[in-house]
Amino acid sequence: MGCTGLFCTAAFGQQTAPAQPDGVQGVGERSKWTRLVPAAQVEKMGAQQFAQMSADARNKGALLPRDHPQVQRLDAIAKRMLPFAPRWNERARQWPWEVQVFNSPQINAFCMxxxxxxxxxxxxxxxKLTDDEVGMIMGHEVAHALREHARERMAKQAGMSLGASAISSLFGLGDLGRLGVDFGANLLANKNSREDETEADVVGLDLAARAGFDPRSGVVLWQKMALAAGGSPPQWLSTHPAGENRIAEIKRRLPQVMPLYAQTRSTTADKLPPYTSNFPNIAPVSLLAGQALA
Known part of the structure; x- marks a missing residue:
């Protein structure tokens, strides 16, 4: 979107993230399946779908304008986070990043x-998301894009339908039309695997913490999600299954990411006050262990 939207891609590429601690450990290389599908084609498909979604919403009066406070808020959060994206995928340095807010009651978010x-x-x-909680969601969704989970799914779907021997020649043709219909025309409809969800949680925690968003808010976020799912499950939970295991994994990772967050506050993790929810029935979350305070 050039210099008229979130920020200039060239300017983003020139930003240098400050030196920080190591952060999360144990995240492996991206799936080898992604090598079977050209990244540029998947990214082009994402851009096309996003442009169509945005145009449809604009025509219906359901796309918030650039000067809306919520859009400006999310732009600011993204600008803090995205300088750290190339740590996980060098291609991100040249992506034409864009943020849009859709006026819809759905409890949902995504990154194509x-x-x-x-x-x-x-x-x-x-x-009632705080900036920290928005940072957790944005980090999670951006992590899916950085780890190329959609590209992996498309390759696996193509592999099951065509066989690996046919994939390279198919994608080498550069025909997005038929490919888009058969393999992932709706990039938002396909669910991520449990492994992809866990990976996005972990990488998202790292991104958000480096950008100065409290990782403990991830615990509160999923507690809020559970409360929202008391009736019919929100759309976001249909593709992002929640549960105690997910919260437990976030808590387990807190010792790796809290030093990153503390550094952005010019302090140490043990000196940080508890993270307090704006939902009165959710307990504060304490320090490294991420356990609710008694």
Missing amino acids: PGGKIGFYTGILDKL
């Missing part, structure tokens, strides 16, 4: 391949 970020007003308003 190539850096196209979308939030729905439903998730912002119904969960």
Whole structure:
């Protein structure tokens, strides 16, 4: 979107993230499946779908304008986070990043391949998200794009339908039309695997902590999600299954990412006050262990 949207891609590429501690450990290389599908084609598909979604929403009066406070808020959060994206994928340095906010009651958010970020007003308003909690969601969704989970799914779907021997020649043709219909035409409809979700949680925690968003808010976020799912599950939970195991994994990772966050506050993790939810029935979250205070 050039210099008229979130920021100039060239300027982003020139930003240098400050030196920080190591952060999360144990995240392996991206799936070898991704090598079977050209990244540029998947990113082009993401850009096309995002542009169509945005145009449709604009025509219906459901796309918040650039000067709306929520759009400006999410732009600011993205600008803090995205300088750290190339740590996980060098291609991110040249992605034309974009943030849009859709006026919809859905509790949902996403990031398409190539850096196209979308939030729905439903998730912002119904969960009363703090900036830290927005940072957790944005980090998680951006992590899916950085780790190229959609590209991996498309390759696996193509592999099951065509066989690995046919994939390279198919994608080498550069025909996005038929490919888009058969393999992932709706990049938002396909669910990520449990492994991809865990990886996005972990990488998202790292991104958010480096950008100065409290990782403990991830615990509160999923507690809010569980409360929101008391009736019919929100759309975001249909593709992002929650549960105690997920919260437990976030807590387990806190010792790796809290030093990153503490550094952005010019302090140490043991000196940070508890993270307090704006939902009265959710207990504060304490320090490294991430356990609710008694």
